[in-house]
Amino acid sequence: xxxxxxxxxxxxxxxxxxxxxxxxxxxxxxxxxxxxxxxxxxxxxxxxxxxxxxxxxxxxxxxxxxxxxxxxxxxxxxxxxxxxxxxxxxxxxxxxxxxxxxxxxxxxxxxxxxxxxxxxxxxxxxxxxxxxxxxxxxxxxxxxxxxxxxxxxxxxxxxxxxxxxxxxxxxxxxxxxxxxxxxxxxxxxxxxxxxxxxxxxxxxxxxxxxxxxxxxxxxxxxxxxxxxxxxxxxxxxxxxxxxxxxxxxxxxxxxxxxxxxxxxxxxxxxxxxxxxxxxxxxxxxxxxxxxxxxxxxxxxxxxxxxxxxxxxxxxxxxxxxxxxxxxxxxxxxxxxxxxxxxxxxxxxxxxxxxxxxxxxxxxxxxxxxxxxxxxxxxxxxxxxxxxxxxxxxxxxxxxxxxxxxxxxxxxxxxxxxxxxxxxxxxxxxxxxxxxxxxxxxxxxxxxxxxxxxxxxxxxxxxxxxxxxxxxxxxxxxxxxxxxxxxxxxxxxxxxxxxxxxxxxxxxxx
Amino acid sequence: xxxxxxxxxxxxxxxxxxxxxxxxxxxxxxxxxxxxxxxxxxxxxxxxxxxxxxxxxxxxxxxxxxxxxxxxxxxxxxxxxxxxxxxxxxxxxxxxxxxxxxxxxxxxxxxxxxxxxxxxxxxxxxxxxxxxxxxxxxxxxxxxxxxxxxxxxxxxxxxxxxxxxxxxxxxxxxxxxxxxxxxxxxxxxxxxxxxxxxxxxxxxxxxxxxxxxxxxxxxxxxxxxxxxxxxxxxxxxxxxxxxxxxxxxxxxxxxxxxxxxxxxxxxxxxxxxxxxxxxxxxxxxxxxxxxxxxxxxxxxxxxxxxxxxxxxxxxxxxxxxxxxxxxxxxxxxxxxxxxxxxxxxxxxxxxxxxxxxxxxxxxxxxxxxxxxxxxxxxxxxxxxxxxxxxxxxxxxxxxxxxxxxxxxxxxxxxxxxxxxxxxxxxxxxxxxxxxxxxxxxxxxxxxx
Numbered sequence: 001x002x003x004x005x006x007x008x009x010x011x012x013x014x015x016x017x018x019x020x021x022x023x024x025x026x027x028x029x030x031x032x033x034x035x036x037x038x039x040x041x042x043x044x045x046x047x048x049x050x051x052x053x054x055x056x057x058x059x060x061x062x063x064x065x066x067x068x069x070x071x072x073x074x075x076x077x078x079x080x081x082x083x084x085x086x087x088x089x090x091x092x093x094x095x096x097x098x099x100x101x102x103x104x105x106x107x108x109x110x111x112x113x114x115x116x117x118x119x120x121x122x123x124x125x126x127x128x129x130x131x132x133x134x135x136x137x138x139x140x141x142x143x144x145x146x147x148x149x150x151x152x153x154x155x156x157x158x159x160x161x162x163x164x165x166x167x168x169x170x171x172x173x174x175x176x177x178x179x180x181x182x183x184x185x186x187x188x189x190x191x192x193x194x195x196x197x198x199x200x201x202x203x204x205x206x207x208x209x210x211x212x213x214x215x216x217x218x219x220x221x222x223x224x225x226x227x228x229x230x231x232x233x234x235x236x237x238x239x240x241x242x243x244x245x246x247x248x249x250x251x252x253x254x255x256x257x258x259x260x261x262x263x264x265x266x267x268x269x270x271x272x273x274x275x276x277x278x279x280x281x282x283x284x285x286x287x288x289x290x291x292x293x294x295x296x297x298x299x300x301x302x303x304x305x306x307x308x309x310x311x312x313x314x315x316x317x318x319x320x321x322x323x324x325x326x327x328x329x330x331x332x333x334x335x336x337x338x339x340x341x342x343x344x345x346x347x348x349x350x351x352x353x354x355x356x357x358x359x360x361x362x363x364x365x366x367x368x369x370x371x372x373x374x375x376x377x378x379x380x381x382x383x384x385x386x387x388x389x390x391x392x393x394x395x396x397x398x399x400x401x402x403x404x405x406x407x408x409x410x411x412x413x414x415x416x417x418x419x420x421x422x423x424x425x426x427x428x429x430x431x432x433x434x435x436x437x438x439x440x441x442x443x444x445x446x447x448x449x450x451x452x453x454x455x456x457x458x459x460x461x462x463x464x465x466x467x468x469x470x471x472x473x474x475x476x477x478x479x480x481x482x483x484x485x486x487x488x489x490x491x492x493x494x495x496x497x498x499x500x501x502x503x504x505x506x507x508x509x
Numbered sequence: 510x511x512x513x514x515x516x517x518x519x520x521x522x523x524x525x526x527x528x529x530x531x532x533x534x535x536x537x538x539x540x541x542x543x544x545x546x547x548x549x550x551x552x553x554x555x556x557x558x559x560x561x562x563x564x565x566x567x568x569x570x571x572x573x574x575x576x577x578x579x580x581x582x583x584x585x586x587x588x589x590x591x592x593x594x595x596x597x598x599x600x601x602x603x604x605x606x607x608x609x610x611x612x613x614x615x616x617x618x619x620x621x622x623x624x625x626x627x628x629x630x631x632x633x634x635x636x637x638x639x640x641x642x643x644x645x646x647x648x649x650x651x652x653x654x655x656x657x658x659x660x661x662x663x664x665x666x667x668x669x670x671x672x673x674x675x676x677x678x679x680x681x682x683x684x685x686x687x688x689x690x691x692x693x694x695x696x697x698x699x700x701x702x703x704x705x706x707x708x709x710x711x712x713x714x715x716x717x718x719x720x721x722x723x724x725x726x727x728x729x730x731x732x733x734x735x736x737x738x739x740x741x742x743x744x745x746x747x748x749x750x751x752x753x754x755x756x757x758x759x760x761x762x763x764x765x766x767x768x769x770x771x772x773x774x775x776x777x778x779x780x781x782x783x784x785x786x787x788x789x790x791x792x793x794x795x796x797x798x799x800x801x802x803x804x805x806x807x808x809x810x811x812x813x814x815x816x817x818x819x820x821x822x823x824x825x826x827x828x829x830x831x832x833x834x835x836x837x838x839x840x841x842x843x844x845x846x847x848x849x850x851x852x853x854x855x856x857x858x859x860x861x862x863x864x865x866x867x868x869x870x871x872x873x874x875x876x877x878x879x880x881x882x883x884x885x886x887x888x889x890x891x892x893x894x895x896x897x898x899x900x901x902x903x904x905x906x907x908x909x910x911x912x913x914x915x916x917x918x919x920x921x922x923x924x925x926x927x928x929x930x931x932x933x934x935x936x937x938x939x940x941x942x943x944x945x946x947x948x949x950x951x952x953x954x955x956x957x
Contacts, residue, residue: 021626021854031855032593037867038944039874044758044866047873048892052729052759060633061858069855070595073623073847077604080611080619084603097514098607101559106782107597108563110570115583116784117921118574119909125572126783139552151645151785158684165687196687237540268538269545292600292844293620294610294642294804296786312683335683339586339648339676339773340784352566358556361512368515370537371525378529391540415615424613446516447525478615481811485614488809488821492798494639495629 006462007455009419009477016479018075022496025062031069060498079479081423083290087449089376091395091426091438092185092233094263094285096369099356102288102349111348116340120325127324130341131316133351137281137300140354140362141259142272144305148298149312149342153260156280156299157191157227159312162334163303164225164254164278165195166310170332175224175253181210183234183430185258188227197224204432208234208388210244219251225278229258230271233430233438234388235373235395237264245275254278259302262286263442264370264394267363271302278303287350298346312337368443369394372450376441379454383461387433394442398425400435408464408471410435415482416463416474420456573783580917580946582875584896584937585725586647586674586751587784588776591864591940596778596851605847614809614819620843621818624806627850634756634853634861635748635770636763637792641803642820643846644789647773648680651719651749653791653802654771655681658717658745659690660800666714670695670704672724673749675926681719695720702728702889702898706738713742721749721772722762725926726935727872727896728889729759736766745769750790752776755894757865769793778852779845788845798822804841864940868895871947872938878951879936885954888933896937898923898930903957905934912953919950
C-alpha cells in the first residue's frame, strides 16, 4: 500500500452532554400557545363526567419552553450519523441520497392537509397520484397490477403471501410450505410464518445462487411459493431465474420476489419478465424516501394481472369520465391490510423521484450503483475476503476471514470505521457468510468518497495485523464508547423513572 | 450521462470502469441473461426539472379539498390538530431525517435517546409500564395487540367492540385470518353508544377483549368495567386509542386495568397526509415485554460509565428469530415517533391538558347547538370527547351536498360502516375549528 492511501481517523463527533427531556423539565415552563377558547366555557366534569377524568395531573410529563425543545433536539441530532453527512454503506438498506424537492412535494398543503375521508369528488388530486404511481411502478417492474397500501416492505411481503394464499385457496387448496433460500432477508421467513406457512430453507450453491438441484427436490405439490430476493443478499443476480420460475410454476406454486434490491435493476431488467408472480418494492430504498431513523417506508405490492382480484381493498379505479374512485366491492380481495390508503406521504416522494429522474435517470442510477459496488469490490478484494466471487451487482459481501487470525472480527472492523468518519456496513446477514460485512455504496457517492472509504478499510486491515487491540476497543473518537448491550438486555431499563439510574446523571444542563 | 443526483462525471465513470478492467457499463450486467435485458428505455414520463415537477404536483394537489379551502369537521381516526412550526424545522434536520435505524449506537445516540424519551412519554400518557419504538399505524398496532394476546393466552377467540374503528377491525380480520383466530363483534348499546359486553359469551376461550375509547362514535367507554370482566376469565384487555389527545384529560387505560394499549398516534403532531404515514402506538405491562412486537430502546453504559441508549431485547425480532419471531415487522415509523416526541415535549404537561380541554369544550358547544335544532339530535347519550354522532333532519347525502355548496365538509356519513346509522353523521371539532366555522355549520344545518 502506498503512503498516500493511508487513511487517518478523524474525530467527527460532537461531544456535548444533553440530559433527558424529563431531567430538563422545570415546573411552569411551556412551549406552545393556543388561542383563547372562543366558545362559552362549561365545567368539564359536567361535560364528560367526573368518573372519566384523569386524576394524576399527567405527572412526569415534561414542562419545557420552545427554546428548550429546539436546543434539546438540535443537540440530539448532532449525535446521529446521516446520509447527508457521508457514506452509509449499509448493504441491502440502500442508503442513498434523498432529494430535497421530495420533502417540498410531500408538504404541499393540498397533500399534507388532506383528510383521508374527504369525499372522493374533493380528493381527485390524491387519488390521481395513487393511480398514476401504480401505473409507473407496474412499468418499472413489468408487473400487471399494484397496490400501494402496505406500510413497509415486510407488510408488502405479508400482503403478497396472503394474496398467494387466497389465490391457491380459490383454486381449491392453500398448500402448506414456502421455500426460502438461506440468503433471504429475515423478514421473509417471518412473513411466511405469520401467514401460517411452514418455512423450508433452500441452500445456496457454491456460487451463492439458488441450487437448482435442491430446489427441484424441495418443489412439490405442497409448495405455495418460493420467496427469493434478486439480486440476492450476496449481491448476486440469480442468473437461472427463468429455470427457478419454471420449476416452481411446474408444481403450481408462485414465485415471490423481495424487491428490496431493485435499485440495481432499474431500467436494466424487470421482474415481471423473469417469471415473478408477486413482488414488493421498498419505495423508501429504491425511490429515496429518507429513512428517518427507522421509517416510515412504504412497501407497494405488485402482482401479475391474474392475481389482481385478490389485492387488498380499496382499489383506486378510474372511470370512463376520467374521475377516480375507491373501489371496495372486490369479492376475491384478501381484505384491508392497513387503515386508509397506505403511507401516502412516502408515495408522493416516490412519484416525485421517478418524475425527477425519468427513464434515463433511473437507468443511470442502477448503472452507477452497480459500478460503485464493483469498484469497491475490486479495490478491496485482496485485503478482505469476498465469500462469493460472482459478478456483483449493487452490493458486495466481504468477510473478516483474513482478519480473524489476528483476533479481529467484523464488528471490530465496523466500529473502527466509525473513527474514520464512515457508517459501518451491514453485519447481521446474510447468515451464510460468517463475519459478513455487506457494503452497498449506492449511486449517491462519488469517486473521492469511495476512495476515502477504500483507504480507511485498507488502513484498518493493516491495523488488524499490527494493533488489533486498537480495533477491539473501537470506536475511540465518538462521544460515547461501545455500550454494554448484554447488561442492557439482562436488566432492561426501557423508560425514564424519577428514581431510576437515569436520575444520577447531571441534570444541570 | 450526468444526472443531478449522481456525483460522478462521465470522465470519472470511464476511469472507474477502467480501474476495474471494463470498457462499457453494459459489461457490469454480464450476469443478467441477455434475454432479460430491456432493449428500450422504460415507458415513463421524461425527467422533470424541479420547476416542472412542482408545477405538476401543485396542480394535482389543488384538486383536493383541505382545511385551507373548506371548513372541515372530519375525524374518524385522522385528526386536524395544532402543529407548532418548530416540529418541521427539527425533523427536517438531515441528521434525523436521513439516518437509518440505530443499529450502531455510538453514532445514533440522537435517535436512540429520542426513542427512549418517546417510550417514556407514551407510558406516561397511557398509564402503562413499557412502550415500544412504534408500529406502522393504529390498525396494525391493534392487530399486533390481538396477535400478542393470542401468544400470551394461547386462546383463539377475540372479542372486538363494534365501536372500534371499522378499518382497524377489517385489518385485524385480514391479518389474523390465516392463524385460525375468530374475531367476534361486541355490539354497542343503541342508546349510549358504549359497548354491551353482556351481549357476548365471555369465557375462558377468549384471548382478548378489544375496546376503543373514545370509540368510533366519539363516546368514552368504561374501560375499568371491561377489563374487570376480561380478567375474570383471564382474558387480556386491549385498549385501542385513535385519538390520544383525549388522554390529556380522561383516565388512562393503564389505571383502568388495560393489559395492552394499541392505537394511532397521528394526533400528536403528524400531518393528515391523506391517511399516512401515521404512527402505531403500542404499550403494555412490564411482565409481557418478551412477547411485545417492535423495537425497543434501553439504557446502557459504556466502559467509562457514560449513559447511552441501545436497541435491546432484539432476540424477539425477525433478523434473529426469523420464522419464530414475535412479528414480521421491521421498518417502524421512526420519524413519526420523533414528531410525536417533539410535539408532546412542546405541549408538555399543561398543554396536553389544555388542548384536550379545548377539544371537549368546542365539540360540546357544537353538539349542544346542533342538538337544539329542530329535527337534529345527538344520537348517543354516552360522554363524548371531540366527536359526536348527529342524526340529521334530511337524508345524510343531501345534507352533506348542501353543506359542500358552502364549502363545508360536515362530517363522515356513518352508513358506510354502520347501515343502521345511515341517517347519521360523525362530526368532529378540534381546537383548529374556529367558532365562526361551528356557527356557520349550525346555521347551514338549521336552514335545510
